[in-house]
Amino acid sequence: MSKAILRVKSFLKSVLDRFFSQLAKRAIVTILCFVALAIATISLPAEAIQSRREPSLWQVYQQSLKSAKYVDLTHAIAPSIPVWEGFGPSKFEPTVNPKTGKPYTYETDGFEATHYDLATDQLGTQLDPPAHWDPYYPTIDELPATYAIRPLVVIPIQDKVAKDPNYHLAVEDILAWEKKHGKIPEGSVVFVRSDWSKEWPNPNLAKRRKFPGVGLEALKFLHLERKILLHGHEPLDTDSTPTLEGEAWLLHNGYTQAEGVANLDRVPETGALVAIGYSKFKGGLGGYARYIAICPSDWKYGVSVGQTPEAPLPKSEKPIHWDKALGVRVR
């Protein structure tokens, strides 16, 4: 009997040992669970999983866009900027009161405005709609609203251009970019950095027969293989061939392009976005555009929301006034 009791006690002890060993295991599992729950909690502050996977657009602004670095890729349009001589000159004047024939002035009228006589809509930093060359394709006001904000790819050819001012982007330059940064995203905007615009606004820029271009095969590769939204370049033409073969192919096939893009030395080759804006003239064949690069928050150039006075804007010590020689308002 005593042996029987001892066997039972021994069995009981082994059961309890296993039980406490399981308790220890459970403690480990429980700790792991708390870690997992903590990660989930950090990732999901008071939100459902679905909304976290696709954050609300206001969250996107607060988390990512607000602290991004904004870089303007746009030249200011003035009568003296480089333009193809075939378009002739443009002229700015103060807006005139039709009743008096005299310009409105801050002193007399409390406001001023500007009269523009613009020889062409192909002026300054712009967006070429295909109707510039082909009447069956959209004009500037017919582009879809989705031309608004896109991933920005910047392909550098400035080193090759430094050796050959007539260098044109080739497919191998695109593949070299992809080897470094990965595949170009579908629907992105691809700007070609040549540093041509560093001489802007030297009017002679528009007279040069040799300038950095974008080769036809590169354009075809970007559109047909990578399915980008549009490409852009610093000069005022796509290439320096006598027939403008690149622009011809683009516009006769329904593609748009950006021209006269600036400050590409101030944006990263990958990882930025670009905001696309332009004036919307009915039946317009060019778009006076404004491109703003939205770069990662740790990027060395650009300015973030709140880093510079925005509203109210800063008051200057010098008032703007009309400069008759320049034909434009200056400070």
Place this chain on the structure above:
Amino acid sequence: MSKAILRVKSFLKSVLDRFFSQLAKRAIVTILCFVALAIATISLPAEAIQSRREPSLWQVYQQSLKSAKYVDLTHAIAPSIPVWEGFGPSKFEPTVNPKTGKPYTYETDGFEATHYDLATDQLGTQLDPPAHWDPYYPTIDELPATYAIRPLVVIPIQDKVAKDPNYHLAVEDILAWEKKHGKIPEGSVVFVRSDWSKEWPNPNLAKRRKFPGVGLEALKFLHLERKILLHGHEPLDTDSTPTLEGEAWLLHNGYTQAEGVANLDRVPETGALVAIGYSKFKGGLGGYARYIAICPSDWKYGVSVGQTPEAPLPKSEKPIHWDKALGVRVR
């Protein structure tokens, strides 16, 4: 002895029962752990927590901006659109070859372009820089690059305007919006929906003395209390007071404003972003602007990236051509 064995057996049974009951509890805890781990895994696909909390800008595009619904808030500018009579008419013409004096044509030259004679930069959907009224504040080309993309707040007053065509946004309308949607974010763009633009492009719109405005106290509240970037309205003036007191306060204090905004009946009151684009004329006192609302992907209006042909754009059956009576290209 038999009783002693029975007691031991009974004790053993109760221990085993508790053990299996604990097993069941542990199973529940384990399942919960797997759920937590699954959430953590979904939230963190091969990324660190930090990068998840601030996703890269290209991820932001792929996850949130690409599937958003884009709505154009911009009127197309044409010679016949409503404009203050004090600015006089504007005129569009085909661009002329300075050598021949004849317009470029698709047939002869392979391209066309547009000559604009614009009486004012205060035309169409626009962005008013403070230098329009005050020469010490920035012109359109002096605005910072951070005027690019912002949270969009739309405050509806169209029901009050339907009863009183001269109704002006009041602070109570702003507070009513906030009661419904929460506090207006700092740095946001606030557009006032009045449905005034539903009659656009009726030229008589610009002649009316009574129109939906934005009250001075509301402007002060939005800028001084809520610190917004800018407000915008559908009409061409801020208010219908004889001194334009609202515009005077804004522009003499360094604030900008959007005018002639369209399609505010097509955007949500909260949760959208707005892309701000405009042509960048040196010393310009108005900005021919393009505002695009970027709305949540489940919004009923607008178009997402990829939902409409973008590159290449669709070919039309009708070519554009110059309409001499309208003074603009049409299809």
